[in-house]
Amino acid sequence: MTTDARDLAYATSQIVxxxxxxxxxVRRDLHAHPEPSWQELRTCDVVAARxxxxxxxxxxxxxxxxxxxVGDPDAGPVVALRAxxxxxxxxxxxxxxxxSTVDGVAHACGHDxxxxxxxxAGLALAEHHRASPLPGRVRLLFQPAEEVMPGGALDLIAAGVLEDVTSIFALHCDPSIDAGTIGLREGPITAATDSVTVRLRGKGGHTSRPHLTQDLTFALAKLVTDVPGALSRRLDPRAGASLVWGRIGAGSAANVIPAYGEVAGTLRVLDIRAWAQAQQIVDEVVRAVVAPYGVSAEVEHVRGVPPVVNEPWAAGHLAAAAGQMVGVGSLVGTExxxxGEDFAWYLESVPGAMARLGTRTPGGPTFxxxxxxxxxxxxxxxxxxxxLAQVALQALVS
Incomplete structure (x- = not known):
């Protein structure tokens, strides 16, 4: 790092x-007033005002x-930072x-x-620009709806936020590593993620006469246990496919076989090629598993997001920025x-990288x-x- 770069890093540290x-x-205020996907209006007002x-x-x-x-409107290149x-x-x-002061809503992923x-980072970059014009522009993307598939990133991209952007960077909280450390890797850092909901319908009846019904509860139980296992025999095991159910429901009485039941979960795949095959295979396996019980199956498979793949050049900038701004030894490897993370959609168009931001109190519990x-x-x-401020400055001059 040159003397000028050291001076720049020192100035960034002092500003922040x-x-x-x-x-x-601000973080505590946002935490106390969380807003669900597509409803982040107060959050936007707080950020915009500042x-x-x-x-x-x-x-x-x-x-x-x-x-x-931040920067002169006609200057280039353009580096994007996203939250x-x-x-x-x-x-x-x-x-x-x-x-949280909002019932049933919480910042449980660290988006605050x-x-x-x-x-x-934006305020620090603006201070730099007032002192000496930036050699380009930094675009700050405050994105809604990361928590719903396929993610709000697609709406921002459609709105043209990547126009003229040469690289993009982001952070994600990691409560498994200490505050003051940064987790980073080149290549894929997250998985492809889909939402899967299966709805079963059949002839219900009394539990004393299951042979006169289509025992939907039994079929639902088989689906929950057998489909994830069958996937491991239909997809390459090296792909790291994982189908996990998070919600299941059927029936309202112990002595009634219901006519409707539902299960929902997420399918996660490390390998993008296997992800391309997964939807058809999940559908086939579900229908094969429940077929012996005579029930009908409706599979709703919502394609989510591809893996976040850190471009080596961009990951290198994040690593250098971590060393300059956080300190030697602050960088740790991560798996x-x-x-899933919809930041992946930006990386379909421009190179970039995401780092993991340590949030655990040193010596404290891991959440x-x-x-x-x-x-x-x-x-x-x-x-x-x-x-974020330092990686943007580096990317502008590289």
């Missing part, structure tokens, strides 16, 4: 340090979400003063951290997960994402801001 108390307050106060022009999107840009805004339909089980981190008891260390917010 000054912003840190405010950014933590960006506009700093002189950054903001554009709202038709349904939800914001786009803002997601939405919360999950879960109960916040924490006891923090900033716990992502949003506050990107806000801080490809079976989680899991998508759980109501998730707690994050607020120290992760300025770390995310510094990393």
């Amino acid at each position: 340090a000054d912003l840190e108390p405010e950014l933590i307050d 960006l506009e106060k700093a002189g950054i022009a903001v554009q709202g999107l038709p349904r939800s979400g914001l786009v803002a840009e 997601d805004l939405d919360a999950l339909p879960l109960v916040d089980e924490t006891t923090d003063p900033w716990r 951290v992502h949003t506050a981190s990107l806000l801080g 490809q997960s079976l989680g 899991d994402l998508h759980q109501g008891n998730l707690r994050v260390d607020d120290a992760s917010v300025p770390v995310g801001s510094k990393l």
Whole structure:
């Protein structure tokens, strides 16, 4: 790193340090007021107000979400930074003063951290630009609806947010590693993810006469247990396919065989080639498993997102930024997960990378994402801001 680059990194650190108390307050405010997918209106208002106060022009999107840009309008290249805004339909089980005030909605995936981190990065970049014009533009994407398939990223792409963009970067909270560390890998870092719902219908009846019915409950049980196993024999086992059911329902009385039942879950696949085959195979296997019981099956298979594949050049910039902004030893290796992320859709068009932002308090308990008891260390917010700001600056001059 040159002396100028060191000076730039130092300046970024100082700017974010000054912003840190405010950014933590923003994160806690967003956490206390979570909004589900496509309804992130208050969240957008909070972010837009702060960006506009700093002189950054903001554009709202038709349904939800914001786009803002730092730098001279005609300058190039353009680097994009993305954060997601939405919360999950879960109960916040924490006891923090900033716990969710919205019944049944919680930031249990850390999107409040992502949003506050990107806000801080944008404010820091604007300060840099006032001191000395950026050699290009940084586009800030505050994206709605990451938690629903196939994801709000597609709406932003359709709105033209990737026009002139040469690279794109993002962070995702990782509560399995400490605040102050960054998880990174080249190549695939997440999995392809689909939603699968199966609805069974048949002739119900009394449990004393199952032979006169189409025993839908029994068929549903066989479907739940047999279909995931059968997939392991129809798809290449190296593809890492995993079908896990999260919801099941049938019947209302112990002595009644119901005429309708439903099961829903997610299919996750590490290999994109196997993902292309998965929908047809799931449909075939479901119908084969329930056929002996005479019930009819309706399979609703919603294609979700492809894997996030980190481009080596972009991952290298994130690694360098982590070393400069967080410190030597802050970077840790990470494995490809079976989680899905609609950031993958941006990478279909432009190169980029996603890093994992450590949120665990050092020495504290390890939580899991998508759980109501998730707690994050607020120290992760300025770390995310510094990393995003610095990787954008690096990408502009590379």
